[in-house]
Amino acid sequence: MRRKNLxxxxxxxxxxxxxxxxxxxxxxxxxxxxxxxxxKNRNFALGVSGGSDSLxxxxxxxxxxxxxxxxxxxxxVDHKLRKESKKESTKVKNILKKKGIPNVVLSWKGKIPSSNxxxxxxxxxxxxxxxxxxxKKIKYLIxxxxxxxxxxxxxxxxxxxxxxxxxxxxxxxxxxxKNLRIIRPLLNFKKKDxxxxxxxxxxxxxxxxxxxxxxxxxxxxxxxNKILMKESKIFDFNKIKKTIDNITSASTALAFxxxxxxxxxxxxxxxxxxxxxxxxxxxxxxxxxxxEEIIFKLFSxxxxxxxxxxxxxxxxxxxxxxxRLRVNDIHKSTLGGCIVxxxxxxxxxxxxxxxxxx
Numbered sequence: 001m002r003r004k005n006l007x008x009x010x011x012x013x014x015x016x017x018x019x020x021x022x023x024x025x026x027x028x029x030x031x032x033x034x035x036x037x038x039x040k041n042r043n044f045a046l047g048v049s050g051g052s053d054s055l056x057x058x059x060x061x062x063x064x065x066x067x068x069x070x071x072x073x074x075x076x077v078d079h080k081l082r083k084e085s086k087k088e089s090t091k092v093k094n095i096l097k098k099k100g101i102p103n104v105v106l107s108w109k110g111k112i113p114s115s116n117x118x119x120x121x122x123x124x125x126x127x128x129x130x131x132x133x134x135x136k137k138i139k140y141l142i143x144x145x146x147x148x149x150x151x152x153x154x155x156x157x158x159x160x161x162x163x164x165x166x167x168x169x170x171x172x173x174x175x176x177x178k179n180l181r182i183i184r185p186l187l188n189f190k191k192k193d194x195x196x197x198x199x200x201x202x203x204x205x206x207x208x209x210x211x212x213x214x215x216x217x218x219x220x221x222x223x224x225n226k227i228l229m230k231e232s233k234i235f236d237f238n239k240i241k242k243t244i245d246n247i248t249s250a251s252t253a254l255a256f257x258x259x260x261x262x263x264x265x266x267x268x269x270x271x272x273x274x275x276x277x278x279x280x281x282x283x284x285x286x287x288x289x290x291x292e293e294i295i296f297k298l299f300s301x302x303x304x305x306x307x308x309x310x311x312x313x314x315x316x317x318x319x320x321x322x323x324r325l326r327v328n329d330i331h332k333s334t335l336g337g338c339i340v341x342x343x344x345x346x347x348x349x350x351x352x353x354x355x356x357x358x
Contacts, residue, residue: 017063024197030150031060034185038173040255043071044140045133050092050206053144056194062101073238076354077125080112088206090288106132118216126310133180142183143168148191155221156245165297168251169244258297261290282347287326295322306351
């Protein structure tokens, strides 16, 4: 296998893709190990914003497609949240086109949100990319999340009082929907290494002006994180990453017991209307027989699955819902795009249908 890999890499080197650089070659081998384990030679799409992280992802994907013959689709999203977004997406398209990387711009045609901008922007991106993948029958979407993102997420969730599930790391392989999986091959890469790769290959990258806007919690955390990391004797990047990994191990164990609780206390209802929505019945005995974290994880996962949302509702909202259901304080409520109905012996969770004005 090693000899075969070296032969393939020698062929790729002839295409002038910087693999003569030992540092970049080692980065590519790490990337390839994850992608081959999860995708092999199947076609895949990748999200590209034009930042240093996503451009390095595009670079690695190009090499991988040469080596294994995959057809790749670089997806650029024009979210229209800023007046410059169309110009920026065109610039990213030209950067990729110049390097021979197949790409397409996906433009948002729905209502432009005016609040909770970062969450809505993320939801818009994934909605557009997942629809493209469904249309092209692509089952894998790879993203540029990296180790620095893991640490930022940890501090954001910590500031919100998240439990074990919230504080754990992002998974490498995530089921987004019935026909699409998200693969994150860069989770063990540091941002500075991805920036190094991008500068070497593309010479430049696009800087998102919102990355300096302290209106957003993520940006405040990012700036605070830089200050903390300067105090390397107290806050060490690798030690914090190790803590996140340990929490992830605990979360994996909880997921095992959550699956058992799902089998015992929850069941999906038959889809009689032949729609894509799913309903779940949850036995109220779960409140007497299971630990708090298992109950929390079960409700979070079901709410996310029923609403077809990438992320479940905020943990405090889920906890509040569970506490009210436990004492039968509500008859009917909505949360995260779901309708939650409390009955004497069970709880029914169904998708909230959006009504259109006439």
